[in-house]
Amino acid sequence: MARFPRPTISLFLILSFQIIFSAIAFGSDFQESDEEEFSEELLLRPLPDLKVLAHFHFESRAPPSLSNSHGRHHHLFPKAIAQLVQKFRVKEMELSFTQGRWNYDRWGGFDPISSSNAKPPGVELWAAFDVPQYLVDASWKNLTHTLSGLFCASINFLESSTTYSAPEWSFHPSSGSLRYGTLPREAVCTENLTPWLKLLPCRDKAGLSVLMDRPSIYRGFYHSQQLRLTSPEFEGRLESGIVLKQTLTVVLQPDSQRASNTYSSETKLQPSWSLSSIFGRKVTSRCVLAKSSNVYLQLEGGLVTELENVQKENVISWIDNVGSEGWRTNPFFDLSVNPDSVLREVNGLHGSSSSVLYKYSVAKYSDSRPFDLGLTWKSPVVWSCPQAPLHASRFLIGSGNERGAIAISLISTGSNEHFLGANIVEDRCKLEVDIFQVVPWYVKVYYHTLRVFVDGQPQAVTDVVEKMRVSPSEDKVSPGVMELVLKFPCDIKSAALTLEFDKGFLHIDEYPPDANQGFDIPSAIISFPNFHARTHYFEDNSLKKSPMLSMFQEKSRVRSYSEVLLVPLTTPDFSMPYNVITITCTAFALYFGSLLNVLRRRVGEEERFLKNRAAKKASRLAQLLSMLSAKIRGKKWEPPQSPSASSSFISLKLIVKVVLVTGIAIAWQYYSQ
Structure with missing residues (x-):
């Protein structure tokens, strides 16, 4: 047998090891580029009305299905969401559960959070599908049932064609394959939050999610x-897979006695707060499965401007004085924890100063050293949040149960001249406003009655409405949809739109249990396509790894939601059917009860039973009385042989008669002698 020389064997082994190590390194690089990722972030922001905004942001990424070596198995990404996307071919979807209404006047309306995370009360769902047009409605119905079971909510009520609509161009660019629906009266509770937390890798056991104390x-x-x-896979982009973003936006009131200290008639000292005071918990560690875990404290541009105006005499601003503890101790507030870095916004809004962002990394904290960020105010500060160009509100006009009108009011916030999004057409500045409104079928809107008022003066509809799409409602089939594109002059002070409607009649089975409360008209969506809310900070290595800050840098259309309208409809007297049913059932019970009693009675057996019972109950006293009566009358006493049913027993009245007759006979016999 021939043997290879030792140098040849050594060279062969060296080449084999090099090939193996190269393959392992290539495979690890490929796997690292296609592995699943998860990140968690928290943004804290003081608000002008003595409250605190907390915005949780969790992002999970799954590799493309074609490059996923694990197939349908996932390590970090929730499997239920991946199956939902693949089953119904969902290109994009957004689901929100909201309690309360966002205050656009005090909490802002021109920032990424208010434009993207301020939602209407109840449940809002919209989804775009990658299916043929004739399968969109079926996919929507199946999706609503799946989400209803996944989040323990009544989302399955959106399967009816009377509860959802198909917007074309005013709501989202995905026309044709998009469906939109809302449930304004859906109650939000912990049963909806618990399934939402189960989609996180660490749930609420570790990381920033431990702060989500239910009370x-x-x-x-x-x-x-x-x-x-x-x-993005359904759009032909294979560089990334499914991206899941979970956000929780909360506005809380800190419990602080110092907030009641009044410095003047209009200013109050901001309440001091910490994570343990507003959430009742501290962050002990990060989620070990998270790629990044950061906490940010944001000071809005209006607040920074107010603080800098007070410090005009200083040559160096306290914000820029990072090296000399200016970011921690200053004349206005103190921070309990030193930030890891300070980020400054590139371009501020409204001509004000740029906002400031303090960054904290949770990775260096542990159980022995928990993270508890606190902010202590030392002097009162008054500022305002950036507002949208127009403040929108909606209300009802008219009274009675027959007719009414819907009015949408748009009032200028006085900040139009500071924005650069206005469109210049024929040397005239125009402010574009999009309105999307869905009206239930039982509110019959007459769209030809649309009237537009600008600064209190009526205007021709063709002069203001540039584009309009109307889909009239169909009884018990589909709701009414209206999409408008309005063009107002930039120096507008106020505007109003009115639409008349008639109130329909419902069948008794179509009324909800609380029919006297009224019926809801979902919120209208008012958006400004030429205005985009974005917050861009100076680039650094850590900023590129932050999904939340990257999302803030994206252009998002400024959008606001109006109030939910409550329309009273003609409600029948539900007690009348109850009374009719009760009387009818009583009459039938008496009639059929008597009839069955007659038909089922056996006369012979009843007489035999009564005779036997009478014979057993015949008392000795009755026999003695009968013998005495026979002797008085001078007749021979004979025992009863077979008493009848009518004389089977001597009643009390008969005994009294016998005793009375006996007494009379004895007295007559005594006096006659």
Whole structure:
């Protein structure tokens, strides 16, 4: 047998090891580029009305299905969401559960959080599908049933064609394959939050999610939990897989006695707070499965401007004085924890100063050293949040149960001249406003009655409405949909739109249990397509790894939701059917009861039973009385042989008669002698 020389064997082994190590390194690089990722972040922001905004942001990424070596198995990404996307071919979806209403006047309306995370009360769901047009409605119905079971909610009520609509161009660019529906009266509770937390790798056992104490969250003024997913694979982009973003936005009132200290008639000292005071818990460690775990404290541009105006005499601003503890101790507030870095916004809004962002990394904290960020105010500060160009509100006009009108009011916030989004057409500045409104079928809107008022003066509809799409409602089939594109002059002060409607009649089976409360008209969506809310900070290595800050840098259309309208309809007297049913059932019970009693009675057996019972109950006293009566009458006493049913026993009245006759006979016999 031939043998290879030792140098040849050594060279062969060296080459083999090099090939194996190269393959392992290549495979590890490929796996690292296609592995699943998860990140958690928290943004805290003081608000002008003595409240605190807390915005949780969790993001999970799954590799493309074609490059996923694990197939349908996932390590970090929730399997239920992946199956939902693949089953119904969902390109994009957004689901929100909201309690309370976002205060656009005090909490802002021109920032990424207010434009993307301020949602209407109840449940809002919209989804775009990658299926043929004739299968969109079927996919929507199946999706609503799946989400209803997944989040323990009544989302399956959106399967009816009377509860959802198909917007074309005013709501989302995915026309044709998009469906939109809302449930304004859906109650939000912990049964919806618990399934939402189960989608996180660490749930609420570790990381930033441990701060989600149920009593602390649900006693807030506003909270909205949102789930948004995108699947670029259906659009032909294979560089990324499914992206799931889970956000929870909460507005809380800190418990601080110092907030009541009044410095003047209009200013109050901001309440001091910490994570343990507003949530009742501290962050002990990060989620070990998270790629990044950061906490941010944001000071809005209006607040920074107010603080800098007070410090005009200083040559160096306290914000820029990072090296000399200016970010921790200053004349206005103190921070309990030193930030890891300070980020400054590139371009501020409204001509004000740029906002400031303090960054904290949770990875260096542990059980022995928990993270408890606190902010202590030392002097009162008054500022305002950035507002949208127009403040929108909606209300009802008219009275009675027959007719009415819907009015949408748009009032200028006085900040139009500071924005650069206005469109210049023919040397005239125009402000574009999009309105999307869905009206239930039982509110019959007459769209030809649309009237437009600008600064209190009526205007021709053709002069203001540039584009309009109307889909009239069909009884018990589909709701009414209206999409408008309005063009107002940039120096507008106020505007109003009115639409008349008639109130329909419902069948008794179509009324809800609380029919006297009224019926809801979902919130209208008012958006400004030429205005985009974005917050861009100076680039650094850590910023590129932050999904939340990257999302803030994206252009998002400024959008606001109006109030939910409560329309009273003609309600029947539900007690009358109850009375009719009760009387009818009583009459039938008496009639059929008597009839069955007659038909089922056996006369012979009853007589035999009565005779036997009478014979057993015949008393000795009755026999003695009968013998005495026979002797008085001078007749021979004979025992009764077979007493009849009518004389089977001697009643009390008969005994009294016998005793009375006996007494009379004895007295007559005594006096006659």
